[in-house]
Amino acid sequence: MNILLVSPSTPDTFWSFRHALPFVSKRAAFPPLGLLTVAAMLPDDWAARLVDLNVKRLTDTDLRWADYVMLSAMIVHEPSVRQIATRCQELGKPIIGGGPLFTTGHHRFPDIPHFVLGEAENVMATLVADMIANRVQPIYQSPVKPDLSQTPIPRWNLIDHRAYATMPVQFSRGCPFNCEFCDIVAMYGRVPRAKDPAQLIAELDALLATGWQDPIFIVDDNFIGHKPKAKALLRALIEWRTRRKVRMPFTTEVSLNLVDDPELLELLVDAGFKKVFIGIETPSEAGLAECTKVQNTQRDLIAAVAQIQNAGIEVMGGFIVGFDSDEASIFERQRRFIQEAGVVTAMVGLLTALPQTRLFARLKEEGRLLSESTGNNLDGVLNFIPKLDRDTLVDGYRKLLLHLYSPRAYYQRALTFLSRYRMRGPRIQVTLTDLLAFVRSLWVIGIRTPGRREYWKFVARSLLRHPRAFSEAINLAIIGYHFRQVATQV
Numbered sequence: 001m002n003i004l005l006v007s008p009s010t011p012d013t014f015w016s017f018r019h020a021l022p023f024v025s026k027r028a029a030f031p032p033l034g035l036l037t038v039a040a041m042l043p044d045d046w047a048a049r050l051v052d053l054n055v056k057r058l059t060d061t062d063l064r065w066a067d068y069v070m071l072s073a074m075i076v077h078e079p080s081v082r083q084i085a086t087r088c089q090e091l092g093k094p095i096i097g098g099g100p101l102f103t104t105g106h107h108r109f110p111d112i113p114h115f116v117l118g119e120a121e122n123v124m125a126t127l128v129a130d131m132i133a134n135r136v137q138p139i140y141q142s143p144v145k146p147d148l149s150q151t152p153i154p155r156w157n158l159i160d161h162r163a164y165a166t167m168p169v170q171f172s173r174g175c176p177f178n179c180e181f182c183d184i185v186a187m188y189g190r191v192p193r194a195k196d197p198a199q200l201i202a203e204l205d206a207l208l209a210t211g212w213q214d215p216i217f218i219v220d221d222n223f224i225g226h227k228p229k230a231k232a233l234l235r236a237l238i239e240w241r242t243r244r245k246v247r248m249p250f251t252t253e254v255s256l257n258l259v260d261d262p263e264l265l266e267l268l269v270d271a272g273f274k275k276v277f278i279g280i281e282t283p284s285e286a287g288l289a290e291c292t293k294v295q296n297t298q299r300d301l302i303a304a305v306a307q308i309q310n311a312g313i314e315v316m317g318g319f320i321v322g323f324d325s326d327e328a329s330i331f332e333r334q335r336r337f338i339q340e341a342g343v344v345t346a347m348v349g350l351l352t353a354l355p356q357t358r359l360f361a362r363l364k365e366e367g368r369l370l371s372e373s374t375g376n377n378l379d380g381v382l383n384f385i386p387k388l389d390r391d392t393l394v395d396g397y398r399k400l401l402l403h404l405y406s407p408r409a410y411y412q413r414a415l416t417f418l419s420r421y422r423m424r425g426p427r428i429q430v431t432l433t434d435l436l437a438f439v440r441s442l443w444v445i446g447i448r449t450p451g452r453r454e455y456w457k458f459v460a461r462s463l464l465r466h467p468r469a470f471s472e473a474i475n476l477a478i479i480g481y482h483f484r485q486v487a488t489q490v
């Protein structure tokens with residue numbers, strides 16, 4: 001059987017890194033890990049092709065070749081998904097849809113005949129048997145969460161690695177916390193499930209076999225959700241780095257209670273983690289209590305961020321405005337906090353009510369829900385009636401973004417971060433790609449773009465005050481260029 005796996009086009013968001021990719025000659029930030037993993041669950045004698053619309057076009061020739069189209073998407077991909085579905089319908093190609101978009105909202109896609117809701121491992125054998133027998137059902141959904149030992153090594157051979165900046169792998173699913181706005185618990189549960197360390201090491205070895213030596217993102221929603229298992233993996237990664245003599249950096253997502261476990265933080269550093277994304281959300285205790293972000297309450301948030309920075313890891317932070325408890329002063333409080341904490345990569349979004357979250361259910365019960373979420377908290381669109389005046393909220397949000405990513409404010413907090421950052425852990429190799437990115441930044445950011453004067457001041461100060469971290473400084477300047485374009489669009 002011929003299976004075409006299609007990854008939809010990602011709109012311009014913080015996570016797309018679209019405006020930073022040309023500096024490193026890449027087409028997309030990450031390949032579609034979910035589809036690569038599903039491809040590995042198909043029979044060996046089936047033909048599989050993958051088309052990532054962030055890298056290349058989907059042609060009618062591709063579609064005509066396929067017996068089935070497997071489409072995986074997040075909520076933010078909905079516009080692209082609808083275009084793909086229309087083309088498949090015109091050519092008579094059946095779609096099997098999977099991923100968060102369909103898991104939480106498949107009822108909104110009557111033109112897609114088949115869905116895999118939730119995780120695929122427990123249902124793939126049945127789906128394959130039904131495809132062979134030509135009796136594919138409308139919905140496949142397992143009543144229990146899969147054991148991740150069933151998850152195969154992704155089919156890395158289906159992509160052109162040269163097109164991507166970072167490779168994703170996954171260690172665990174689920175999160176022990178229950179933040180009101182988050183849909184992770186709804187999809188993956190509150191009991192984290194993890195692979196055996198040897199299983200993940202095998203996935204990394206498979207990546208190395210392709211020649212990959214660049215950054216790796218462990219895409220767990222909370223890598224430290226099960227701390228003992230995370231520590232076991234980190235010890236295995238430390239041994240693996242030494243044995244294989246690898247020098248690529250790791251990034252992942254963690255919760256702020258990382259700072260409560262010095263051993264865990266030290267292991268992250270020794271394993272080569274250079275960045276972590278943390279949902280900080282707000283400096284308002286009332287806002288944290290409202291969304292039950294208990295792991296962030298009753299602590300000095302700036303000191304917690306500084307502790308991680310001092311250990312040698314950059315903190316990328318997620319922030320939200322629009323909680324019921326937010327007052328008009330929240331925008332200045334967020335601005336001041338982000339600057340003082342030196343959170344250079346500050347992903348600030350409007351609160352959005354995602355399907356199947358406790359927030360969605362509460363707002364619906366209160367009669368305040370207006371529409372489904374677009375999945376893009378940067379589009380300046382509210383899908384509920386806020387307590388704060390709507391115009392005040394949207395206007396304050398836009399002004400906050402523009403300030404945070406103005407050249408002066410951005411480079412100021414980059415220097416704040418560099419002043420706290422300690423070069424620790426495995427040394428990361430500076431590649432020819434890094435050098436070319438630096439040269440391109442001199443032209444694009446230093447000459448062609450408004451804010452060039454602040455860029456040159458930042459380059460000079462970084463070189464004089466933090467020469468050992470100069471490559472990190474240039475990386476931040478390039479990422480800041482992307483964020484500035486996104487903020488301006490918002």
